[in-house]
Amino acid sequence: MTDHTKPRPAFAPWDRRELPGLFSVEExxxxxxNYKWAEMRLFEVLGGWVATIPELDVKMVLGRHTxxxxxxxxxWHKRLPELREMNPDRLTQPPxxxxxxxxxxIREPEAPELTIEKLTGVYRVLIxxxxxxxxxxxxxxxxxxxxxxxxxxxxxxxxxFEDWRDGEMLLQSLIDTPEKVERANARQAELEKLYLASGxxxxxxxxxxxxxxxxxxxSVESTHA
Amino acid sequence: MKKMLPExxxxxxxxxVRTKIEDRLFDPRGPKIAQRNTxxxxxxxxxxxxxxxxxxxxxxxxxxxxxxxxxAGRTCYDFDEPDAPFALKLDMARQCWDESRHCEISVKxxxxxxxxxxxxxxxxxLFAAACNPDPVLRLCGVNRALEGLAIDxxxxxxxxxxxxxxxxxxxxxDWMLADEVTHVKMGSDWLxxxxxxxxxxxxxxxxxxxxxxxxxxxxxxxxxxxxNPVQLARNFRRLAGFTEEENDSLAELARESTEQARQMxxxxxxxxNASSQGGS
Numbered sequence: 001m002t003d004h005t006k007p008r009p010a011f012a013p014w015d016r017r018e019l020p021g022l023f024s025v026e027e028x029x030x031x032x033x034n035y036k037w038a039e040m041r042l043f044e045v046l047g048g049w050v051a052t053i054p055e056l057d058v059k060m061v062l063g064r065h066t067x068x069x070x071x072x073x074x075x076w077h078k079r080l081p082e083l084r085e086m087n088p089d090r091l092t093q094p095p096x097x098x099x100x101x102x103x104x105x106i107r108e109p110e111a112p113e114l115t116i117e118k119l120t121g122v123y124r125v126l127i128x129x130x131x132x133x134x135x136x137x138x139x140x141x142x143x144x145x146x147x148x149x150x151x152x153x154x155x156x157x158x159x160x161f162e163d164w165r166d167g168e169m170l171l172q173s174l175i176d177t178p179e180k181v182e183r184a185n186a187r188q189a190e191l192e193k194l195y196l197a198s199g200x201x202x203x204x205x206x207x208x209x210x211x212x213x214x215x216x217x218x219s220v221e222s223t224h225a
Numbered sequence: 226m227k228k229m230l231p232e233x234x235x236x237x238x239x240x241x242v243r244t245k246i247e248d249r250l251f252d253p254r255g256p257k258i259a260q261r262n263t264x265x266x267x268x269x270x271x272x273x274x275x276x277x278x279x280x281x282x283x284x285x286x287x288x289x290x291x292x293x294x295x296x297a298g299r300t301c302y303d304f305d306e307p308d309a310p311f312a313l314k315l316d317m318a319r320q321c322w323d324e325s326r327h328c329e330i331s332v333k334x335x336x337x338x339x340x341x342x343x344x345x346x347x348x349x350x351l352f353a354a355a356c357n358p359d360p361v362l363r364l365c366g367v368n369r370a371l372e373g374l375a376i377d378x379x380x381x382x383x384x385x386x387x388x389x390x391x392x393x394x395x396x397x398x399d400w401m402l403a404d405e406v407t408h409v410k411m412g413s414d415w416l417x418x419x420x421x422x423x424x425x426x427x428x429x430x431x432x433x434x435x436x437x438x439x440x441x442x443x444x445x446x447x448x449x450x451x452x453n454p455v456q457l458a459r460n461f462r463r464l465a466g467f468t469e470e471e472n473d474s475l476a477e478l479a480r481e482s483t484e485q486a487r488q489m490x491x492x493x494x495x496x497x498n499a500s501s502q503g504g505s
Contacts, residue, residue: 040311040314043301043314043318044301044302044314045226045302046298046301047297047298047299047300047301047302047317047318047321048226048230048298048299048301048302048303049226049298050294050295050298050299050321051230051234051235051236051295051298051299051352052226052230052234052236053236054236054237054238055238056238056291056328056332056342059236059291059294059295059325059328060294060325060328060329061325062298062325063294063298063321063322063324063325063328064321064322064325064326066298066301066318066321066322067318067319067321067322069318070301070314070315070318070319071315071318073311073315074315077311107226108226109226110226110227112236
């Protein structure tokens with residue numbers, strides 16, 4: 001018979017979660033507000049594009065993905081008050097004007113012959129960056145204090161990975177001539193430059209502060225020298 | 226990309242053939258077809274044309290689902306707050322996924338029933354109702370009138386699947402029926418919330434719904450008699466939030482439409498007979 005009064009450690013040996021994290025409550029809320037804004041703009045345009053896309057398989061996949069991104073926006077909307085932002089609209093903002101320019105460029109194509117341009121923007125530029133910024137947040141935030149955000153990030157990331165794969169496979173099946181390769185490449189390059197100018201979905205520092213990392217690396221190098 | 230996409234710009238591949246609703250109504254072959262005594266229009270397994278009618282209806286469901294998907298998607302995009310609150314857009318995004326599944330189901334059911342994309346024509350009236358510039362009218366026209374019609378259609382098809390010994394058809398229609406009840410409830414909920422302080426706007430929206438209902442009753446397509454291919458599904462409509470008064474009013478409207486269609490067919494037949502006698 002086990003002794004149920006025998007003390008056990010609060011954390012099992014395999015539970016390696018730690019308290020420290022990169023983000024304060026305010027910083028986490030700011031990022032979550034940026035995510036919600038970007039997910040909203042994305043689900044709106046996916047829904048709007050459905051009627052403009054003649055390829056039946058693409059049309060139906062976009063219908064499904066519209067809901068995925070709306071659901072992510074809802075997750076972030078519900079998280080904001082838990083991060084002390086009682087007016088979620090206040091933080092539902094783009095990080096800067098350059099990011100608005102980038103999202104407007106993503107949403108620009110309309111004509112039925114522009115399916116490659118539409119999909120390239122979403123599945124080769126924007127969604128890989130959602131994966132990157134969500135992964136950065138997931139890996140950097142406190143695994144104990146910010147656990148609810150982590151849970152939502154994991155749900156969102158699962159969709160992002162699957163949606164990216166759907167979109168990439170559709171693109172590969174649509175890009176069947178060297179000219180279409182050029183079209184997709186040109187579109188990707190145009191949008192990546194705009195994204196670069198914005199600093200990312202959460203603005204500069206979306207994937208951490210490069211300058212600080214460099215300083216840290218230099219000090220390690222000088223110690224070794 | 227612009228807001229408010231006209232129905233003429235709906236993107237389709239080359240298999241799809243588009244017709245206008247008036248082309249169908251004023252089809253010169255109509256009087257001759259009306260002369261044939263093919264018995265009750267209600268889809269019954271004992272009717273010789275049941276297979277053909279069910280395939281045609283299945284194709285109609287398929288193109289209707291595409292347009293419902295497109296309409297819900299456009300509602301996500303066409304409006305900003307406060308015209309369309311965030312929660313309304315979330316509902317429309319959810320509806321996009323549902324309609325997308327319905328398209329997938331309809332394509333597979335079409336294969337199963339022996340038809341294919343493009344075998345029948347597509348009329349884009351459903352999307353036209355989804356183009357209304359007022360989101361409340363759009364929701365009333367689509368989520369209450371057309372999704373309500375979908376309840377009737379899916380229930381009729383489900384019954385047909387059961388009676389004809391087709392468990393796949395019955396199974397799929399039952400699942401789609403569940404989604405449509407949800408969509409009608411969304412429409413009723415948003416009608417109430419968005420017009421809480423604007424009874425005039427509510428009345429305009431309900432009037433628009435009645436117009437759309439009347440158009441889809443044309444020719445006695447829907448009703449409660451054997452003459453109507455699609456039967457009014459009162460129980461499921463109740464579940465979706467339609468009142469008994471609304472159901473009675475729709476049934477009355479359907480009877481009027483059926484009677485008008487019968488009178489038009491009789492008049493056309495008489496004209497046809499007179500001209501053929503005069504010519505002999």
